[in-house]
Amino acid sequence: MTTHNETACLMRAKLFAPLPAAARAQLGQVAVHRQFFPRGSVIRQPGEAAAGMLVIDDGQAKVTQLAETGKERVLVVLTTGDVLGQEFLFSAEPPRDFVTAVTDTWVCGIRRHDFQALLTKTPALALTMLNDFGQQLLATEKTLVRRDLLSAQERLLAYLTDLSATQGRAQVTLPVKKKELASLLSVTPETLSRQLAALVKRGAISVTGRQITVHDGNPGRL
DNA sequence: CCATTAATAGGCG
DNA sequence: CGCCTATTAATGG
Numbered sequence: 001m002t003t004h005n006e007t008a009c010l011m012r013a014k015l016f017a018p019l020p021a022a023a024r025a026q027l028g029q030v031a032v033h034r035q036f037f038p039r040g041s042v043i044r045q046p047g048e049a050a051a052g053m054l055v056i057d058d059g060q061a062k063v064t065q066l067a068e069t070g071k072e073r074v075l076v077v078l079t080t081g082d083v084l085g086q087e088f089l090f091s092a093e094p095p096r097d098f099v100t101a102v103t104d105t106w107v108c109g110i111r112r113h114d115f116q117a118l119l120t121k122t123p124a125l126a127l128t129m130l131n132d133f134g135q136q137l138l139a140t141e142k143t144l145v146r147r148d149l150l151s152a153q154e155r156l157l158a159y160l161t162d163l164s165a166t167q168g169r170a171q172v173t174l175p176v177k178k179k180e181l182a183s184l185l186s187v188t189p190e191t192l193s194r195q196l197a198a199l200v201k202r203g204a205i206s207v208t209g210r211q212i213t214v215h216d217g218n219p220g221r222l
Numbered sequence: 223c224c225a226t227t228a229a230t231a232g233g234c235g
Numbered sequence: 236c237g238c239c240t241a242t243t244a245a246t247g248g
Contacts, residue, residue, distance in 0.1 A: 152236070179228065188237055193230055209245090 009033055009108040013055040013083045015132050023122045030114035037061075037101040044085070044099040051088040051095050052111040056080050059105025060175050064098045064183075074183040077102065077175045086132060089115045102176055152187045153195040157204060159185060164214040174210040 010016060010031045011024055019027075034057060037043050043061055044051065056078050063075045063084065075097065078084055084099065089112050119125055146155050159181075163172045174181055182192040199205045206213045 177228070189229070190231085190238080191236060194236095197230085 009057045010055055010110070012057055012081050012108075014081050015055075015083045015086075016128065018131075019124055019128055023118075023124050026118055026122065027110070027125075030110060030118060032109040032111065035107050035109075037105045037107060039101055039104050041101050042098060043101055043105070043107060044095055044097070046096050046098065047094050049094060050092075050111060051085055052109045053083060053085045053089050053115070054099070054107050054109045056082050056084075057106040057108050059107075060102040061099050061105055061107075062102050062176060062180065064100065065096065066098065072098075072183065074176070074180045077180075077184065079175065083132070086129065086136070088112060089129070147186050152185070152191050153198060155185050155187070156192065156195050157199060160205060160212060160214050170215070171211060171213045174212065178210075 010027050016024060016027065032052070037059075044054070058080050060080075061078045061084075063078065064072045065075060066072055078099075085095065087093075088095070089110065092112065119129075146158055150158060160172065163174075164170055167173075176184070178192055178196075179189045182189040185192065187195070196205075196207055200207055204215055204217055206215070
């Protein structure tokens with residue numbers, strides 16, 4: 001897409017934004033740079049070795065888990081600047097999830113040993129990681145609470161409101177197929193379709209394919 | 223075009 | 236609300 005120097009790739013991760021320049025430069029040294037994954041290809045899958053942490057340099061990817069029945073469960077959708085697999089910086093366990101490119105995607109990464117070597121020399125890095133784990137925990141908590149406490153319609157609207165906030169505008173684009181969004185929200189595709197229609201009728205949103213406009217209102221803050 | 227796949231509609235538990 | 240089926244729309248070759 002655009003230019004790309006040693007540190008740029010990893011620094012696209014919002015995670016590392018607070019780091020001092022020196023630490024970022026060092027990270028750039030040990031990073032794995034710019035691997036390309038065409039839309040639909042598998043970036044990571046269960047059982048792979050030496051997983052490490054990944055940064056979405058450009059593109060979108062979904063994290064899924066496969067049920068016994070063969071049906072896939074969408075856990076999260078990642079976009080440019082998002083990070084995944086922080087836990088593999090600290091553990092040599094193989095991944096349990098699939099990561100699939102939803103669009104053409106470029107990915108960077110850091111291997112566990114490289115990261116840990118750097119960690120011992122750079123206290124700021126440790127703090128940054130701890131903060132990130134904390135954020136991650138809060139995010140997980142939020143999705144759990146939503147799933148258990150909110151109705152399907154409330155969950156959907158909460159999701160859309162979040163998306164609108166992160167994309168920075170009222171008109172948002174669904175990052176994945178509605179079928180997958182349904183999985184992410186723990187509802188069936190039929191229910192998602194109905195609740196979308198209900199929200200439209202209520203005047204909370206308007207829908208054109210994957211383009212959705214969130215009209216201001218009182219979404220509820222969960 | 224045709225063949226899949228995705229999305230919606232309707233019925234039912 | 237989930238599951239099932241029928242119908243229609245979108246997509247890809």
